[in-house]
Amino acid sequence: MSDATITLEVTRYRPGHDREPHPQSFEVPFQKDWVVLDALNHIKDRIDGTLSYRWSCRMGVCGSCGMMVNGVPKLTCAAFLRDYRPGPIRVEPLANFPVIRDLVIALDDFMEKLRRVKPWIIRAEEKPVSEGEYRQTPAQLETYKQFSMCINCMLCYAACPVYGLAPAFVGPAAIALAYRYNLDSRDEGYRLREPVMSDAVGVWECTFVGECSVVCPKGVDPAAAIQRSKLAGATDWLLSMVMPWGGRR
Amino acid sequence: MATRKTSEPFWWLLFAAGGMVAALLVPVHLLVNGLAVPLGWTSISHARMLALAGHPLVKLYLFVLIALPLYHWAHRFRFVLEDLGLHGWRTPIAILCYGGAVAGTVATLWVLWGI
Numbered sequence: 001m002s003d004a005t006i007t008l009e010v011t012r013y014r015p016g017h018d019r020e021p022h023p024q025s026f027e028v029p030f031q032k033d034w035v036v037l038d039a040l041n042h043i044k045d046r047i048d049g050t051l052s053y054r055w056s057c058r059m060g061v062c063g064s065c066g067m068m069v070n071g072v073p074k075l076t077c078a079a080f081l082r083d084y085r086p087g088p089i090r091v092e093p094l095a096n097f098p099v100i101r102d103l104v105i106a107l108d109d110f111m112e113k114l115r116r117v118k119p120w121i122i123r124a125e126e127k128p129v130s131e132g133e134y135r136q137t138p139a140q141l142e143t144y145k146q147f148s149m150c151i152n153c154m155l156c157y158a159a160c161p162v163y164g165l166a167p168a169f170v171g172p173a174a175i176a177l178a179y180r181y182n183l184d185s186r187d188e189g190y191r192l193r194e195p196v197m198s199d200a201v202g203v204w205e206c207t208f209v210g211e212c213s214v215v216c217p218k219g220v221d222p223a224a225a226i227q228r229s230k231l232a233g234a235t236d237w238l239l240s241m242v243m244p245w246g247g248r249r
Numbered sequence: 250m251a252t253r254k255t256s257e258p259f260w261w262l263l264f265a266a267g268g269m270v271a272a273l274l275v276p277v278h279l280l281v282n283g284l285a286v287p288l289g290w291t292s293i294s295h296a297r298m299l300a301l302a303g304h305p306l307v308k309l310y311l312f313v314l315i316a317l318p319l320y321h322w323a324h325r326f327r328f329v330l331e332d333l334g335l336h337g338w339r340t341p342i343a344i345l346c347y348g349g350a351v352a353g354t355v356a357t358l359w360v361l362w363g364i
Contacts, residue, residue, distance in 0.1 A: 161332050165336040198258075204258070231265075
């Protein structure tokens with residue numbers, strides 16, 4: 001391996017110490033099989049142990065290591081240094097979220113929204129375990145499968161200009177997950193999720209920029225989930241106008 | 250969290266319908282009325298077209314063709330302005346955009362009425 005290096009400009013912010021976030025440059029060895037997360041781990045292990053960031057699985061499953069790499073939301077475990085040569089590479093905390101320290105952002109807002117859409121299977125009546133499992137055909141699985149690939153990495157929130165401007169927006173991942181359960185043949189929770197989805201800060205806040213689907217590392221299409229939910233919401237609205245006594249799907 | 254009533258589904262339906270018209274019908278008229286007739290690829294006299302436009306069903310068609318895409322524009326333009334950072338001006342922007350579309354609808358009705 002050559003002794004080539006590449007520079008990372010990493011955002012630092014230590015509360016009570018720094019007045020505001022500022023970049024700090026680190027020179028790290030350039031290895032062609034290294035990702036940005038490897039470079040951050042190198043910095044923490046060898047150069048500056050005070051650097052803070054989240055990571056866990058380093059294989060695109062846990063969704064913890066999302067950061068802005070050269071201004072684009074990325075899982076740093078999947079962002080190869082070689083794609084950013086000759087550098088420098090700007091590494092910043094995910095946009096649109098409050099920063100706790102260095103590259104660590106506060107997830108409370110997203111977690112609250114996630115809970116609000118009830119992303120689990122809801123049954124009007126649970127059948128006893130003795131009656132067996134809820135069966136599903138491969139075709140029924142296929143209808144929602146891509147939306148179930150979400151790993152809650154929040155890259156879509158960092159990419160969404162609407163969330164940046166109107167933080168009350170329920171947002172792409174939460175809506176995609178609500179839609180995933182709405183599509184599930186075993187689920188009966190559509191009406192319970194509807195008040196959140198059809199709210200002014202639900203699907204209607206989306207201006208269809210579509211960046212959420214562009215940055216998703218798992219191939220989920222939250223923009224499609226939102227637009228299709230708009231159609232469902234508009235149909236509900238139309239039925240309630242035509243049949244005010246209870247025209248519902 | 251309490252849910253807020255919203256008029257968005259109404260505007261979105263008009264936006265969606267206008268998008269369909271803009272995508273499917275407007276190109277046909279651009280080709281026929283914008284290119285084929287002026288460039289002489291086909292000859293339809295003004296008098297004949299006017300007579301055609303006088304038929305109630307054609308009037309209805311023209312109304313849909315002209316009015317609905319206005320709402321498509323209004324919705325999209327409103328969102329563009331908001332995304333450009335004018336988020337604090339949402340209400341005046343919405344009034345201006347949808348108001349413009351409504352004014353266009355009234356103007357369309359007025360012109361079609363006079364044919």
